[in-house]
Amino acid sequence: MEPRRPKLEIPVTYNVGWWSSQEALSIDSLNIEIVESKLNLFNSKSLISYRVSGKLTYEGHWKPIIDEVHISERINFDTTLNCDRIIEITPVINDIKDEKANGGIDRFEFKNEHTIVSNHWGINRIKFICGQKEQTIELRQSK
Numbered sequence: 001m002e003p004r005r006p007k008l009e010i011p012v013t014y015n016v017g018w019w020s021s022q023e024a025l026s027i028d029s030l031n032i033e034i035v036e037s038k039l040n041l042f043n044s045k046s047l048i049s050y051r052v053s054g055k056l057t058y059e060g061h062w063k064p065i066i067d068e069v070h071i072s073e074r075i076n077f078d079t080t081l082n083c084d085r086i087i088e089i090t091p092v093i094n095d096i097k098d099e100k101a102n103g104g105i106d107r108f109e110f111k112n113e114h115t116i117v118s119n120h121w122g123i124n125r126i127k128f129i130c131g132q133k134e135q136t137i138e139l140r141q142s143k
Contacts, residue, residue, distance in 0.1 A: 003036040003047035006113035013068045013092065021093045024064040027054040027131030030089070035113060039141045044118040046139050050089055052130055053109035063101050066108055067094035075119065076127070083127040083136055084119045090130070 030052055037046035056064040070090040076083050091108075118124050118141040127136045 001038065002043055002045045003038070003115060006047060006115055008112045009110045010066055010069045010091070010112060012112065012114075013070050014072075016070065019092055021058070021062075021064045021095050024056045024058055025054065025091060025093055025131070026057065027052060027091075027133050029053045030128060030130040030133035030135055032128050032135045032137055034137060034139070037139055039118055039139060041143050044141060046116045046118070047113055048116055048137065049111055049113045050128065050130075051109065051111040052089065052091060053107070054091075054131070056093070056106045056108060057104075058095075058101075058106075059103040061097055061099055061101055062095040063098045063106065064093045064095055066091045066110065068092040069110075069112060071114065081127065083125040085116075085124070085126045086129065087114075087116075087126060088129045 033049045035047040035049050058064050070092050072088040074086055076086050121141050124139045124141060125136055
């Protein structure tokens with residue numbers, strides 16, 4: 001039985017479009033949790049959550065906001081990294097005009113969920129990267 005559909009606080013995109021003000025973004029923490037993982041012969045999907053927190057720095061009246069989250073997932077062929085898959089999470093910044101603002105730092109935190117498909121039988125090591133933060137989890141796919 002597959003896990004339920006992921007819950008999202010911030011919409012997810014898989015396309016690279018216009019990303020304004022990415023330099024305003026600073027990631028303080030990344031936390032990955034396994035929500036549901038009942039891997040077996042007939043199910044290769046697990047549900048994880050990712051919580052990202054950090055800061056958005058700006059000057060003037062254009063405040064940065066987190067508009068979307070970009071997910072990039074790839075198989076890892078570099079055995080020195082000791083993981084099977086790499087998932088990169090990038091908060092995508094957009095700007096909004098705020099005449100009352102005159103620069104500053106805004107803190108943010110969001111939590112999204114993501115469905116992962118196992119790569120092979122046995123232990124699947126998956127590395128998550130967000131900014132300079134990394135966390136690796138293990139999922140066991142059994143027959």
